[in-house]
Amino acid sequence: MTDKPDWRPSANIANNKMKNEVLHQIRQYFEFHNVLEVDTPILGRSTITDVHLDAMSTVHTNPLSTQKTQMYLQTSPEYFMKRLLCSGYPSIFQIAKCFRDDEVGTHHNPEFTMLEWYRLDFAMEELIHDVESILRLTLGVDGIEALSYQEAFSKYLSIDVFGVSLLELMEFCEQQGFEHYVNSVKQIGDDDSRKDMLLQLLFSERIEAKIGNILPTVITHFPASQASLAKLNMADSRVAQRFEVYYRGMELANGFEELGCERDLRTRFERDNIQRSCLGKATRDLDEKFLQAHSYGLPACSGVALGIDRLLMIKSGASDIGEVQTFSYERV
């Protein structure tokens, strides 16, 4: 029996056309709103410190030097786009190929297409309206629902995310049948990262299926410990100006009202690195060019990243991300 490799594409032509139409609609939308399209490098000398996101790396050989340079494929165009904003660019958008290590599944391909945009002088709520407009335009939805992270846990699991202790949370997870996961989490990280890991598990396994089934659901105000690069809320510092959009079982977009303070960013990156080492992961060198740009100054803005492949999966009814990419991971 011969086992010949399958050379054919994983997406059909109809899905390719659908992708072109969607990208065309998006470009028209941003042109109308005076948002400038940009194109930033995919290959960079630095990468993110995110605890649970890892970049793929490669080595560049310089013909005029014996030195080989370690370089990273970008996990999102965020850092380069923010450097543009710091330098004086207006509101910008980009449709970029991004790469993430250690991610393969029906909703994940190591290489994927991201729509990322930044709006100057937009607060989080205004940017959420922008996301809604894009979803109305591309998917024909009739609107969106919004729920805070705290409300979602209280509504679906009767858990107060800010009142609950790590111990109570572990007990709850054990009752829900996650005793093995709880034991595994006990052996790594610090208390803060453990609490976040359990909250993230409960969100994925016990809440996600209940939201975003009719209208896309926006979850707002993530706990400060999961702020990533979002500003903390002025009125309630327990929460961050971060939101995520869920629709039909898919995590579609992640947005922030952007943190601009160089010192706070550095503190967060350093905290990431501490957590990375707690989890037995390599720490990352901080992106000093990115930090330097912020010491010069990031204008007040909000930004969001939206997965184009997932948007197309919803629009076409595909169950695997490969159906909307010409060649999926197995076929490249």
Add this chain to the structure above:
Amino acid sequence: MANFSTNEFKAGLKIMLDGEPCNILENEYVKPGKGQAFNRVKIRKLISNKVLEKTFRSGESVEGADVLDIELSYLYSDGEFWHFMNNETFEQIAADEKALGDSIKWLVENDLCTITLWNGTPISVTPPNFVELEIAETDPGLKGDTAGTGGKPATLTTGAVVRVPLFVQTGEVIKVDTRSGEYASRAQK
């Protein structure tokens, strides 16, 4: 025994969980946005035979289980143990009633069975897919009866009870599918 990380998990891998050897049936990777990834893993516990879903943290390692399947022919039972032999080395192994479970009623002398060993000890016995056994007792059926009437129960020499067509009689040897416990045909003479 070696440890296995979640990215080595695949159907058929044997791991230890709660002190019991388990067989992985399915492994699904889930990655929340900026959160810790996890794996939804469907496993079968090899001693209790229970199937359950467990959530593993992606990247965690678990101990592998020293589980081995071997083919041995069934020799005899002494009432306490059931004895099997390797036809090539003539080495013998005895399994207890717990390891046999429901398989007891399908054991036919000289049939090749699959014995699952954990650390060298039998934990389960799987009979061949089809076995031939004699009917010890069944009600006399009507001659000329055709299939589709639902049949009648027949007790086999091992104690197994199987529904057979009405025309099959006591003393006949029949072929039974051990996976479903259903009558397949009369034995080939």
